[in-house]
Amino acid sequence: MLIVNKSLFRKGLMLMASFLCIFASLFMPIWGGHGNGLDAADNMFNRLSxxxxxxxxxxxxQALELEGKSVTITAKVKDAKLAARAVENLTKAGATAEFKDDAVTYTGDLGKILGAALQDADDLFNDHGQAVLERYAVTDKDAEKTVVKAWWSVLDPSIKELQKQKLIQEAKVVGQVNKRGLEPGYNFYGIKSEKVLDNVLPLVGLLVFYVIYTMWYGYAIFDMFGGIGLGMSKPKIKKEA
Known part of the structure; x- marks a missing residue:
């Protein structure tokens, strides 16, 4: 390899070496907690989310406004375990339900059904999983999450069934229960909740580090290539004689 500018090449090499050292450290458990640097950043953003x-x-x-609205729905739920759990959930909410031919058929007050699902989601979101376990008298591992997952598995296909029955507003509310209730409750269970305003400095620090670190890598490549004569320059314009 022909090096035309040794000082520039050495500068780029030092930048690249230091970049790789920091990059390697991000995968080591030295950033607090039990994970590496990426885990620490991911956990922080999860808490803020x-x-x-x-x-x-x-x-x-929205669900309360649907109380008194009786519906009969047949929802496809192929996972037999979740289907069985969904039947128990629905029965607990005052509906009649059965699982047959890969589908859960249930009849009941839609508002009360959604209210029960949201109560379970709310308990999970606020890390009160024990309340869900006691409500359904279950003791299996992660049973509280299975309860909420079963709600989602039966309500998600119910949206299309409600639309087929021309119950458009009801279908929209069920969609909101899934997206803004069950999914956050399930996904954020066990994660500490924090506000962005209480973490401004760490957040700004991460963003600044990301910008500087990206430029760091760019300048390392730029200087190394410049050191071997592969630089970027404006082409000279040939003048006619």
């Missing part, structure tokens, strides 16, 4: 994802009270109001 949870702090701004609590929409359940608003969805509960």
């Amino acid at each position: 949870k702090g701004s994802s609590y929409f359940i009270p608003g969805v509960k109001k």
Whole structure:
């Protein structure tokens, strides 16, 4: 390899070496907690996401407006375990339900059914999983999460069934229960909730580090290539004689 500018090449090499050292350290458990640097950053963003994802009270109001609305729905649920759990959930909510031919057929007050699902989601979101376990008298590992997952598995296909029955508004509310209630409750269970305003400095620090670290790598490549004569320059314009 022909090096035309040794000082520039050495500078780029040092930048690349230091970049790789920091890059390697990001995968080591030296950043606090039990994970590496990427885990620490991911956990922080998860906590901040949870702090701004609590929409359940608003969805509960929408579900409350549907109380007294009786529906009969046949929802496809291929997972037999979740289907069986969904039947128990629905029965607990005052509906009649059965699982047959890969589908759960249930009849009941839609508002009360959605209210029960949101109560379980709310408990999970606020890390009160024990309340869900006691409500359904279950003791299996991660049973509280299975309860909420079963709600989602039966309500998701119910949306299309409601649309087929021309119950468009009801279908929209069920969609909101899934997206803004069950999914956040399930996904954020066990994660501490924090507000962005309480973590401004760490957040800004991460963003600044990301920008500087990206430029760091860019300048390392730029200087190394410049050192071997592969630089970027404006082409000279040939003048006619």
